[in-house]
Amino acid sequence: MIKKSVTKKLKSIVGEKNTILEKEELEAFSIDNVLPEIVLSPDNIEQVSEIMKLASKESLSVIPWGSGTKSDLGNKPDRVDIVISTNNLNRIIEHEASDLVATTQSGISLSSLQKELNKENQFLALDPPHINKDATIGGIIATNDSGPERLRYGTAREFLIGIKVVKADGSIFKGGSKVVKNVAGYDLPKLYVGSLGTLGIIVEATFRLYPVPEYSETYVASFSSLENCHKTILTLLNSNLVLTSLELLNPGLATLISKRNNLDINDSEYCLAIGIKNVEKAVKDQIFAAKKISEQNGGNGLLISGSQEEKLWEDVRNFPWDLVKAESVVCKVGILVTQIPAVLNMVKQLSDENGVEIFVSTRAGNGICIIAIRGEGSSITNALNDMRDFISTFGGSLVIQEASTEIKEQFDIWGDIGSGLGIMKRIKSNFDPDNILNPGRYI
C-alpha cells in the first residue's frame, strides 16, 4: 500500500491530468492480474527523476510502461506499486539527416518516429511486432524486440548508439554518444537492450539510421520436404546475395498465412519467404538468383511485390499476436541455422503426440524461432518442457514471451541463464539496491 501522503506527493509531481488512480482505468495496466496502485505519466525527465527519488525513499516498486504491448514478458511481478508511463515523453529531440542519426524520447511510438524519419527518406531499421499497436522505442529497447529484417540490419544493439536513463535512485545519466563510432567509456546502451526495465527508466535514445531502400520484392517458395527447404536456406546464406529477410514458416503457419495472403500453398508444405530490398535492378537480379537456388532444390515459387508483399511481411512480423489467438503460449527459441530442421521435426512430433497445435515462424538466417502453441493447460506445459529439454541439449535457449499467469507459475519463463547470472545479479543490485524496478520479473 502506498501511504496517502505519498500518493499525494506523487500526484503533485506530474499533476492531476497525468495521474491515474481509478480502479477501472488501472485495469488497462494490469500485469499477470496484478494491478498497480497508481499510474503516472510524467511530462519530462525531471519528473521521472522526482518520482524515482520518492519511490526509492519509500521502497515502492516501479514498472516502466511504454504502450504495454509486451507487458506479458517476464515472471509475474513480486509487487506493483507504481507504473510510470512514458506516454508523454514522445518528442523527437533531433534528427540529423546528414549524419543519419536521430535522438528521441523513449515514449514515442516506432510508427510515429518512422513517419518523421521517412520524410528524409531514412528509417530506423527495426521491424518488431505491435507497430500497429504503437509499440514504443523504450519498450522495444527494453525487450530487445526485433523482426524479420534483423537478418540484414541486426537488432537494436547494433544501432542504439546513445541512451539516457533515470536510475532507481532518481539520478539521471547518459551512456554512449551521438556519433556512430565511439569507444569512450563502457558501452552502456548495450546493457539496456533487453534489460526489461530492471536497471532504470530509459528516457532517451540515439540511433544510427539507414536510407530507405528504393525497391522491394519477395519470393515465396513452398517445399514438401523440410530437408530441401533447409538446403535452400543454407545455399542462400552461403551465396553473396544480400537478403533483407528470410523467413521459414512451418506447415501450420504456412497454411494460415497462405489463406490470408492468397499464396496458394498446399497444406503440409513448408514455406520460405525471401525478401530483398535494394535498388530495383539489384533486387531483380538477386531475386532471380534466389529463385534459381530454390528451384534447384524443388521449391515451388511465387513472386510478390507491392501491397501483397507488404501484407505478408506485416503478418509475419505480427505473428502470432494478430494471427493465432486464444489459449496460446508464445515463446522465442534461439538455435543455430544448422539446427533448424531438428527443431522443426521435434515440433512436428510434439504436435502429433501431445495434441497441441504448434505454429512456427523461423528467422532462418538468424536461428530464431517464434513459436505459438495452442492446446489445453497441461498439454501445453508438457510440450514446453519437452521443447526446452530438447533445445538445451544443443546449447540453445527458449524464453516464454507470453503465457497465462497459471502457466507462468508452473514453467520457468527464462530458463537457465547460465554462468553469467551471478554478475547480472550484481549489476542489478548495484543499479537498483532496493530492488524496486520490475522486481521479480527478470534478473
Added chain:
Amino acid sequence: MTTQHKTNSASWKNKFREKLIEIIGKDGVIHSEDELLAYDCDALTGYRIKPIFVVLPTNAKQISEVIRECYNENIPFVPRGAGTGLSGGALPTDEGIVISLSKMNKILDVDIPNQRVVVEPGVVNLWVTNAVSPYGYYYAPDPSSQIVCTIGGNVAENSGGVHCLKYGVTTNHVLGVEMVMPDGEIIEIGGKALDYPGYDLTGLVVGSEGLLGIVTKVTLKIIKKPEAVKTLFASYDNVEDAGASVSGITARGVIPAGMEIMDSFCIKSVEETIGAGYPIDAGAILLVELDGPLAEVEAQLPIVEEVLKENNAIQIKIAKNAKERDLLWKGRKSAFPAMGRISSDYYVQDGVIPRSKLAEVLGEIGELSKKYGLRVANVFHAGDGNLHPLVLYDASKKGDLDKTLELAGEILKVCVDKGGSITGEHGVGHDKKRFLSLMFSDNDLDAMNLIRCAFDNKGLCNPGKLFPTPRTCVEPGMKKFEEHPVQKAGMGEMY
C-alpha cells in the same frame, strides 16, 4: 593508499613467483629484469612501467588460478595481447603483474554453415580472415594493425578499421565470450546462437578496455565476401571539399564500405615513400569503396561520381582491377609509417565528429595548428567521422612534446564541442582518461563505475585506466559512501 609495498620484499616476491610457477610452469613466468622491459609499455611508448612479473598462461584455468592468487594478495593485473594499443590500455600497473595472452592463440572452431569462428584471445586478427577466406568469407573489423593485433585486444578496445562504416566495429561481430572474472571465476556469456536470456554482458565486455576481466575465448561472426567491389579516388584543392563530399554521399542514401581522406601532408609523404599514384600537389584526396551486389554497386557509382563533381573534385579515378585498388589502399595504409619521412616524431590523435561537421572541424584544426606552430597532418576514416590528426613534432626540441599534447587535447575539445567523441577506436586507456569528463558527467561516470564494481569490487583488473579519477566501490545496500579520515585529509586514495 596502495598497500602492496610488500612487492619490494624479496622473500614475498620469491614466494609469489613460486606460486605462479606452480600454476603455469617455469616457461610461463617472466621475471628477469631484461625480459620484463619488453612489457613495460604498449604502442603508447611515452609511458613506461615495469611489471613485477609477466605470466604467459595457456588456458583459462591457469588464468583463473593466477587471478585468485592476485585477488588474495591484492596484486593488480593487466591483460596484454600484442601490445599494439595506442592508448596505453596494456600499460602495466605499479607493483602489478601482466597477463600476456600470446600463448593462447588457437582457432578453436571454424563453422562455415553457421558463419561462426571461435578463437582464443591471442589469435591475430588477420588469421581469422585467412582461416575462412577459402570458403569465401572474411572477418570484417580490420584495424590497420591487423597483421599483428590480436582478437583479445580487439575485444578490449572495440577496434574498428577502414570498413566499419558499413559493417560495424568489433562489437557488432562478437557474439559471446568466455572470461575469467577479476575474482577468478570463469563464466561464459553469449555464444554461437542469438538472443540468449539475460543482460547483454557481451556488449558490455567488448570495449571495456580490459577492466572487467580477462577474455579467454571469443565467438565471432564472419561474413560473406561481397559480389562486387569498386574503389573510387578523387583529388581536391582543399580538404574541406573532400569532407563535404563525404557527407554528400551519405545524404544521397549511399553507404559505402569505407571512405578515407588524406590531406596534402600525408599525400606528399606517401607519394615519396611508396608512390601510390596520388597527385602530389593535391590539397586532399578521398577514397570511396563501394561493395555489395553488382547491380547495387553499379547503381551507386554514378551517384557517388556526381557528388564528387558537385564538390569540386579535380580528378576522379575508378580502380579498374584488384591491382589498382590495392595500390590506392596501400597509400592509405602506409600513411602513418610514411609520416616518419617528414617528421622525426608524431602523435596520433583519435577523435570523432558528426560527419556533417567535417569541413568545419578541419578548418578549426588548421587554425589550432597555426596557433601552436606545429604541423598537423590529417588522415581519417571520414565516413564515420573518425579523425586521426597526426601532430608532428621534434622530440629533441625542449617543450615540443608538451606543446604537442596540449594541441592534441585542444583537438579533442573541438570534437566534443561538435557533439563527437574523444575516441573512435583507440580507447581511453591511460592516455585519455583526463578527457573522459569532457563527454561524461559525474553521474555518467558513476553509472560506469557501478559496472566496474559489479565485476571487480577490489579494483585489481587493469586499474588506473579509463576513469579520470580513481573511484571507489560502494557495497550494495550502503547508500552513501563515507570517506575514510585519511582520504578526507587528502593523505591517500582508495582503489
